[in-house]
Amino acid sequence: xxxxxxxxxxxxxxxxxxxxxxxxxxxxxxxxxxxxxxxxxxxxxxxxxxxxxxxxxxxxxxxxxxxxxxxxxxxxxxxxxxxxxxxxxxxxxxxxxxxxxxxxxxxxxxxxxxxxxxxxxxxxxxxxxxxxxxxxxxxxxxxxxxxxxxxxxxxxxxxxxxxxxxxxxxxxxxxxxxxxxxxxxxxxxxxxxxxxxxxxxxxxxxxxxxxxxxxxxxxxxxxxxxxxxxxxxxxxxxxxxxxxxxxxxxxxxxxxxxxxxxxxxxxxxxxxxxxxxxxxxxxxxxxxxxxxxxxxxxxxxxxxxxxxxxxxxxxxxxxxxxxxxxxxxxxxxxxxxxxxxxxxxxxxxxxxxxxxxxxxxxxxxxxxxxxxxxxxxxxxxxxxxxxxxxxxxxxxxxxxxxxxxxxxxxxxxxxxxxxxxxxxxxxxxxxxxxxxxxxxxxxxxxxxxxxxx
Amino acid sequence: xxxxxxxxxxxxxxxxxxxxxxxxxxxxxxxxxxxxxxxxxxxxxxxxxxxxxxxxxxxxxxxxxxxxxxxxxxxxxxxxxxxxxxxxx
Numbered sequence: 001x002x003x004x005x006x007x008x009x010x011x012x013x014x015x016x017x018x019x020x021x022x023x024x025x026x027x028x029x030x031x032x033x034x035x036x037x038x039x040x041x042x043x044x045x046x047x048x049x050x051x052x053x054x055x056x057x058x059x060x061x062x063x064x065x066x067x068x069x070x071x072x073x074x075x076x077x078x079x080x081x082x083x084x085x086x087x088x089x090x091x092x093x094x095x096x097x098x099x100x101x102x103x104x105x106x107x108x109x110x111x112x113x114x115x116x117x118x119x120x121x122x123x124x125x126x127x128x129x130x131x132x133x134x135x136x137x138x139x140x141x142x143x144x145x146x147x148x149x150x151x152x153x154x155x156x157x158x159x160x161x162x163x164x165x166x167x168x169x170x171x172x173x174x175x176x177x178x179x180x181x182x183x184x185x186x187x188x189x190x191x192x193x194x195x196x197x198x199x200x201x202x203x204x205x206x207x208x209x210x211x212x213x214x215x216x217x218x219x220x221x222x223x224x225x226x227x228x229x230x231x232x233x234x235x236x237x238x239x240x241x242x243x244x245x246x247x248x249x250x251x252x253x254x255x256x257x258x259x260x261x262x263x264x265x266x267x268x269x270x271x272x273x274x275x276x277x278x279x280x281x282x283x284x285x286x287x288x289x290x291x292x293x294x295x296x297x298x299x300x301x302x303x304x305x306x307x308x309x310x311x312x313x314x315x316x317x318x319x320x321x322x323x324x325x326x327x328x329x330x331x332x333x334x335x336x337x338x339x340x341x342x343x344x345x346x347x348x349x350x351x352x353x354x355x356x357x358x359x360x361x362x363x364x365x366x367x368x369x370x371x372x373x374x375x376x377x378x379x380x381x382x383x384x385x386x387x388x389x390x391x392x393x394x395x396x397x398x399x400x401x402x403x404x405x406x407x408x409x410x411x412x413x414x415x416x417x418x419x420x421x422x423x424x425x426x427x428x429x430x431x432x433x434x435x436x437x438x439x440x441x442x443x444x445x446x447x448x449x450x451x452x453x
Numbered sequence: 454x455x456x457x458x459x460x461x462x463x464x465x466x467x468x469x470x471x472x473x474x475x476x477x478x479x480x481x482x483x484x485x486x487x488x489x490x491x492x493x494x495x496x497x498x499x500x501x502x503x504x505x506x507x508x509x510x511x512x513x514x515x516x517x518x519x520x521x522x523x524x525x526x527x528x529x530x531x532x533x534x535x536x537x538x539x540x541x542x
Contacts, residue, residue, distance in 0.1 A: 008457055253538040254539050
């Protein structure tokens with residue numbers, strides 16, 4: 001190869017100055033063969049299988065990161081939704097399984113383990129109910145376990161009974177983890193149209209259509225996109241889209257290289273690349289700042305939804321060109337607490353809850369890492385999830401809610417989680433009741449455009 | 454395996470000597486080299502072949518980093534593939 005200074009130095013600048021990184025390498029592991037008549041045996045089999053399959057995950061990811069000179073930030077494991085493999089488990093059995101997952105994660109030295117999950121978009125099995133009931137205690141008693149519940153899909157409609165339950169589950173989790181700013185809620189996400197190969201937490205799980213084990217990689221780099229857009233200041237929107245697309249291509253290629261190398265060394269097939277602009281609380285690593293550099297005075301003002309739609313779409317296009325297996329959530333995340341620009345925008349009043357909801361109709365996921373008052377009624381939490389699920393189900397996209405009704409906190413307070421989870425200013429939401437609507441229960445029918453056969 | 458070494462910092466004597474000494478010591482061959490001044494910074498890029506290297510990549514990386522620190526330069530080594538992957542269709 002002839003040495004091309006420009007390309008080499010651009011890559012180095014992306015990594016060193018603009019925080020380009022491999023955000024996560026997530027090993028998906030099927031636990032379907034761990035099912036047993038005795039939940040204790042199941043828990044042991046789960047621990048054994050995860051620690052065996054992923055024994056060299058952390059070491060390999062770090063080695064590859066050093067060789068390519070690109071940091072691999074998180075090493076994670078995602079497993080088959082646990083509600084499916086409980087056998088005859090009751091609530092306590094599920095908590096024992098959660099403890100086994102946590103022990104396995106600690107043993108491996110990974111950051112998080114996802115898949116303490118249930119898929120109830122059309123209805124519950126008896127197991128699902130016991131499982132969902134176990135979530136608050138499981139999250140309070142474990143350190144690394146992440147949980148999710150899929151409550152709706154374009155094909156099945158929206159399970160309003162599940163949504164009603166989740167209002168209680170989220171409040172209870174907030175209460176049980178009140179000593180740590182209700183941190184448990186940051187490890188739980190309610191989905192509509194959940195994807196089976198998402199490598200990002202808290203929503204990663206290993207879908208039932210996935211192979212025995214798989215390596216999925218998530219790359220990030222809001223800082224890289226921002227930096228590229230600084231060079232097209234004042235130019236037309238077409239050039240903005242083109243610049244994002246080209247940048248997304250380069251970022252995705254870096255991730256694919258790492259993914260393929262991980263796959264080769266662990267002897268586990270490569271699944272997908274998820275190109276998601278995932279911000280961190282660091283200044284310069286923010287999705288809000290990308291929107292602002294496009295010409296918005298503050299994230300949240302009029303025009304924000306259009307700017308985000310353009311960003312999300314251009315990121316996907318660049319990613320798809322770069323890699324044949326793009327999957328997961330791919331697009332732009334807008335978690336409030338994890339994005340310095342979003343936090344600023346909320347504090348100065350530019351970004352409201354309602355505007356965030358509008359933004360979720362065009363971003364890659366949904367309402368993410370939003371703190372609200374600790375005394376918010378359960379039914380209001382449920383109604384927020386229902387709104388978000390409706391956006392996903394009607395628009396045929398994934399949506400999610402990760403909300404923290406921080407125990408004892410009021411508007412004006414700031415909930416500080418530390419690390420990558422950042423800090424969230426408590427946001428105002430409607431004070432009017434949704435109680436009667438939520439108490440009806442039942443199922444919102446699948447939309448007319450789901451009938452495609 | 455081929456790798457790219459990047460040396461960035463203030464120009465001074467002995468840069469090539471210090472880097473090539475380590476490469477020679479570990480049996481790493483230099484295949485291409487160029488240097489330039491960019492924004493007042495001395496920038497040197499080296500394409501090296503590590504096929505007959507007698508240490509691990511991590512050890513070579515650490516030795517280069519330490520040499521960089523001793524002469525006040527930043528020295529990185531990365532596998533060549535990452536640049537190809539990111540900049541070629």
